[in-house]
Each structure stands twice: as structure tokens, then as C-alpha cells.
Amino acid sequence: MRITLNGEPFDIDEPLSVTDLLNRLAIDPRRVAVEHNLSILKRHAFEATIVREGDRVEIVNFVGGGERRLRGR
Amino acid sequence: MTDTPFVIAGRTFQSRLIVGTGKYPSFPVMAQAHAASGTEMVTVAVRRVNISDRSRESLLDYIDTSRIFILPNTAGCYTVDDAVRTAHLAHEAGLSNWVKLEVIGDERTLFPDNEALLAATRILVNDGFVVLPYTNDDPVVCRKLEDAGAAAVMPLGAPIGSGLGIQNVNNMRIIREFARVPVIVDAGVGTASDASLAMELGADGVLMNTAIAGAQDPVAMAEAMKHAVIAGRLAHLAGRIPRKMYATASSPIEGMVGR
Numbered sequence: 001m002r003i004t005l006n007g008e009p010f011d012i013d014e015p016l017s018v019t020d021l022l023n024r025l026a027i028d029p030r031r032v033a034v035e036h037n038l039s040i041l042k043r044h045a046f047e048a049t050i051v052r053e054g055d056r057v058e059i060v061n062f063v064g065g066g067e068r069r070l071r072g073r
Numbered sequence: 074m075t076d077t078p079f080v081i082a083g084r085t086f087q088s089r090l091i092v093g094t095g096k097y098p099s100f101p102v103m104a105q106a107h108a109a110s111g112t113e114m115v116t117v118a119v120r121r122v123n124i125s126d127r128s129r130e131s132l133l134d135y136i137d138t139s140r141i142f143i144l145p146n147t148a149g150c151y152t153v154d155d156a157v158r159t160a161h162l163a164h165e166a167g168l169s170n171w172v173k174l175e176v177i178g179d180e181r182t183l184f185p186d187n188e189a190l191l192a193a194t195r196i197l198v199n200d201g202f203v204v205l206p207y208t209n210d211d212p213v214v215c216r217k218l219e220d221a222g223a224a225a226v227m228p229l230g231a232p233i234g235s236g237l238g239i240q241n242v243n244n245m246r247i248i249r250e251f252a253r254v255p256v257i258v259d260a261g262v263g264t265a266s267d268a269s270l271a272m273e274l275g276a277d278g279v280l281m282n283t284a285i286a287g288a289q290d291p292v293a294m295a296e297a298m299k300h301a302v303i304a305g306r307l308a309h310l311a312g313r314i315p316r317k318m319y320a321t322a323s324s325p326i327e328g329m330v331g332r
Contacts, residue, residue, distance in 0.1 A: 006121040025124060031133060032122060033165035040161050058121065060162050064095040064103070064132055065118025065148050065282075 001053040093282025100135040110295035146173040198222030231261025238267040249275035265301035272305025
């Protein structure tokens, strides 16, 4: 089944929790924020939130930035 | 000389210099520059994690969070919704409710969209955020932001990344005179004297990124900025002499040889 992960198509074998998705991607859950179908998840909800076919997931973290725009880089 | 502490929303900072984390030649250079600047607050942006390449180092590994407070920004946001959403994501990623709020209105100048900025400020203040809006050098807009609950105002000295220095010196002075919250000059600093001038005008702090990160020697420039901010602040507190059109001799006239 296919989900949209950070704007790109991404295949998963079966529905899985956000925690499992982060594990699979080798992402430290303490350093990211996750949006599931446009709603921002609290960290304690990662385990209980299940990602299914067609869902949209955004995973963001902090990157270098200041008074300079990063757009279009 | 004793100074009043630099306090934003109840949090006290020893350093009045806020620094960015973008555009450095490398993370180690950034970390050295942060140390040399003496900064206690750095700004970071919120972006999608690179899914395909997980090997990249994390910015946070190079920020000494025991000493440096992280201020997430909403850089690159052009709408109220995007800015509010980004602020909430930053909150979840960093567990801080502070945000440097940017809502950009024009791509070429990166000037803020004041109407959207004000709307986003109201929403985020209501959501419990400590909001530091990046704004035009307009005293009326700054007052409106303050009335909306902004914890500080961050008027621009010049367009972002331009290095032009403070373009409207008098506006900056008026903003400081009117404001009841800290005023942080944000954007436009090109070199140390620009930072000094901001502080001489009475600004409570200065935020810069490109001036340090883009310098040929970022670490040396970071140190220069540290001194510039301290010097400008001291000069402000010391009270400068009035400007006069003609000379006033510093040495006595009496007792001159040959008179």
C-alpha cells in the first residue's frame, strides 16, 4: 500500500504505527515532529497512531536557518 | 557599568546577540562561530526530513543546548496558515513554545506581510506561544504587534541577507522609544559597526546570520560581532555627546607658547 511521505509516494507493506515508521526510516523520534493527515501529533501519540493506505505523513526537523530564506535551495 | 538584564518573556540572557544557523561552510565552523559570538540564542528553521538520505548529520549535534537556547523560526512562510502550522510543528519537534514568526509578503525583498504577521501573532499568542515577530521598521506596526501580545518586536534593519546596515536609523530609534517590549534588530547587518549602531540606538538585542556565516572568516566575524554588540550597548548606556556643527577644542587655550 502507498502513503504520501513528505510529499513523495512511499510504499509500506501493511498499516503501521508512526513509531514503527520512524524506526523503519532510522529517524530518532525525539528530534522530529510528525503531522498525520494534516494534524500535528503529540510525541506520546506516535505509538497509537496508525498510518494506513492513502495517508499523508509529514516528518520535519530543525535545519540551519537564520535571517536567510531557505526557499528554493 | 551596570546594565539592566536582557529579558524576553521572563527568560534572562547575558548576551544580546542572537545568531542564525544557516549558510555556514560546515557545522563545526558554525559551532565555533557560536562559541566565539558568545550567543545564548540561535535560530533554526523547520523543514522536511530527508527520507532518502538519512546519513546527513543533525544540526542539533552542533548546538550546545546546555548554553544556547533554540529559537525556531517560520522562515519561508508566505501565509498565516503556513506560519501557524510551522510554529506548531516546531513546538512539537523542540518542546519549546517560542517562535520567531516570519510571514513574508514579497519574494524579492523578503519584506514581511504586516497584515498576515499581525493575524498570525494573534493566533499564536492565543495558542500559548512566546511570539517574536520579524517586522518592518515601522513604529505603528511594532505597536500593533505588541498590543497583539508579541513578547518582543524584531524590526528589520535592511532586507534579509543584504548587509546594507540600518537603513532607517530614525525609525529604529522611534521604535525603541515607543516599545514596551524588547526590540531586537533583525536582518540587514553587514559588519560590526552595523551591530554597534543598532545597540547605540537603544536596541535590546541584534539578530544576524549572513553577516557571520557569509564572512570570509565566520569565527573571527562572530567574535567581532560579540564586541560590537557590547560596545554599542555600553555607548548607549554611557550617553553620547550632542552633535555640533563646529569644533570645540579639547585642550586648554591658556598657557600656550607664543601667545
